Amino acid sequence: MKTENHTDYRATSNACKLCSPLGASLVFRGIENSVPLLHGSQGCSTYIRRYLISHFNEPVDIASSNFTEETAVFGGGANLKLAMDNIIRQYHPELIGVATTCLSETIGDDVPMILRNYSGENGEDAAPAVVSVSTPSYSGTHMDGFHGAVKATVAAMAQKKGKAGEHINLFPGMLSPADYRHLKEIFEDFGAKIHLLPDYSETLEGGLWSEYQKIPPGGTPVKQITAMGDALATVEMGRILAETESAGKLLEDRFRVPCFRVGIPMGIKETDTFFDAVSTITKRKVPEKYLKERARLIDAYVDGHKYIFEARAVIYGEEDLVVGLASFLSEIGVVPVLCASGGKSGYLNAKLAQVIDDFETKGIQVMDGADFVEIGEAAKKLSPDFFMGNSKGYKTAREMNKPLIRIGFPIHDRMGGGRIVHIGYRGAQQLFDTISNTVIASRQDASPVGYTYM
Numbered sequence: 001m002k003t004e005n006h007t008d009y010r011a012t013s014n015a016c017k018l019c020s021p022l023g024a025s026l027v028f029r030g031i032e033n034s035v036p037l038l039h040g041s042q043g044c045s046t047y048i049r050r051y052l053i054s055h056f057n058e059p060v061d062i063a064s065s066n067f068t069e070e071t072a073v074f075g076g077g078a079n080l081k082l083a084m085d086n087i088i089r090q091y092h093p094e095l096i097g098v099a100t101t102c103l104s105e106t107i108g109d110d111v112p113m114i115l116r117n118y119s120g121e122n123g124e125d126a127a128p129a130v131v132s133v134s135t136p137s138y139s140g141t142h143m144d145g146f147h148g149a150v151k152a153t154v155a156a157m158a159q160k161k162g163k164a165g166e167h168i169n170l171f172p173g174m175l176s177p178a179d180y181r182h183l184k185e186i187f188e189d190f191g192a193k194i195h196l197l198p199d200y201s202e203t204l205e206g207g208l209w210s211e212y213q214k215i216p217p218g219g220t221p222v223k224q225i226t227a228m229g230d231a232l233a234t235v236e237m238g239r240i241l242a243e244t245e246s247a248g249k250l251l252e253d254r255f256r257v258p259c260f261r262v263g264i265p266m267g268i269k270e271t272d273t274f275f276d277a278v279s280t281i282t283k284r285k286v287p288e289k290y291l292k293e294r295a296r297l298i299d300a301y302v303d304g305h306k307y308i309f310e311a312r313a314v315i316y317g318e319e320d321l322v323v324g325l326a327s328f329l330s331e332i333g334v335v336p337v338l339c340a341s342g343g344k345s346g347y348l349n350a351k352l353a354q355v356i357d358d359f360e361t362k363g364i365q366v367m368d369g370a371d372f373v374e375i376g377e378a379a380k381k382l383s384p385d386f387f388m389g390n391s392k393g394y395k396t397a398r399e400m401n402k403p404l405i406r407i408g409f410p411i412h413d414r415m416g417g418g419r420i421v422h423i424g425y426r427g428a429q430q431l432f433d434t435i436s437n438t439v440i441a442s443r444q445d446a447s448p449v450g451y452t453y454m
């Protein structure tokens with residue numbers, strides 16, 4: 001309501017981002033024998049568990065230091081120490097990853113100091129490794145929490161013990177378990193050992209258990225993280241991440257591990273750059289298997305071009321995913337007329353200009369720090385053929401009666417979110433077929449006569 005004494009303002013409605021400790025929890029869930037612990041109220045961990053469980057369809061334990069009204073006033077140090085005791089007793093973890101929440105950040109709890117006191121009181125040898133990361137959600141997105149947790153883990157644990165080893169550190173960002181499995185396959189085919197962080201390819205998409213596992217099997221072994229200072233090289237994915245003080249940069253500065261920064265390998269151009277980097281590091285040619293996948297993909301591009309050329313897409317999600325997706329869409333002739341993200345790195349426009357051909361002349365609208373009200377208002381003026389992003393955009397796409405192709409995170413209203421392959425020639429092939437068939441189906445459904453043959 002507007003009164004004489006109030007100026008116009010609008011709160012964020014359905015932000016195009018998720019909360020920061022969610023990203024951190026995902027990283028800690030991808031480390032072997034590790035437990036994520038949120039320092040704050042129970043509602044934060046319940047919300048995050050709800051989001052992760054709905055996407056991955058797997059049980060996800062996230063501990064909480066369980067703030068009450070009293071804790072919010074007098075500080076949560078005692079609660080955090082009690083939570084540590086309980087986790088160690090019940091889970092026997094090798095690592096506890098502590099992420100802060102809005103509440104503990106707002107009252108100003110000094111988590112590193114509380115944890116130092118805890119190990120002083122209990123003896124460092126008896127306790128599991130502890131990594132803490134500051135993740136105030138009001139100043140960042142789930143991606144900031146994710147990258148922050150990767151960096152905090154590397155900063156706390158990586159060491160240089162000897163000469164450069166044979167392994168490659170891989171920080172791929174927040175991809176699907178199927179993407180992680182595909183990356184492992186690629187490096188194995190190059191004959192290379194990787195230390196992948198995080199790795200929730202098993203912990204968040206494992207098989208059926210006959211008995212409940214408190215900590216799901218799988219994840220990056222702690223000893224692989226400690227050995228990261230001895231790596232031959234690091235590969236880090238994300239054009240926007242490349243502009244930040246990332247884990248790869250930390251290893252480069254601290255231990256002189258060369259860092260190869262590539263975009264998320266979506267589509268042929270970005271995947272070529274990624275394969276070139278792996279080829280350079282390993283001094284091996286791209287395996288024939290991937291050259292064949294690439295050739296089949298180009299053939300499919302030629303076959304499907306007539307159906308999707310100049311189709312218009314609204315795309316949204318994490319900034320680096322949006323950049324990767326825009327690069328892919330641009331090379332298949334789809335115009336990403338609106339590229340939106342809840343992230344606010346300040347680099348989105350510049351990075352999109354790098355990957356979209358004729359960016360300046362296409363009139364592409366770029367929105368950062370966006371919510372779905374703004375995305376919906378902009379989309380209505382742009383007559384898109386389809387939306388592409390996570391389930392949070394469904395309401396907007398539905399209002400406009402446009403199809404939504406689901407990728408990224410979270411996917412709450414379809415099966416198989418964890419099994420989508422976004423990356424590599426293989427991922428591009430799957431996405432290309434999905435996009436083509438979505439556009440074809442829309443036209444077929446809108447046709448007054450219908451047709452059964454093209």
Ligand code: SF4
Pocket residue numbers: 019020021040043044045047100101102103137138
């Ligand atoms: S209060 Fe902050 S940390 Fe907790 S769920 Fe909400 S956004 Fe996330």
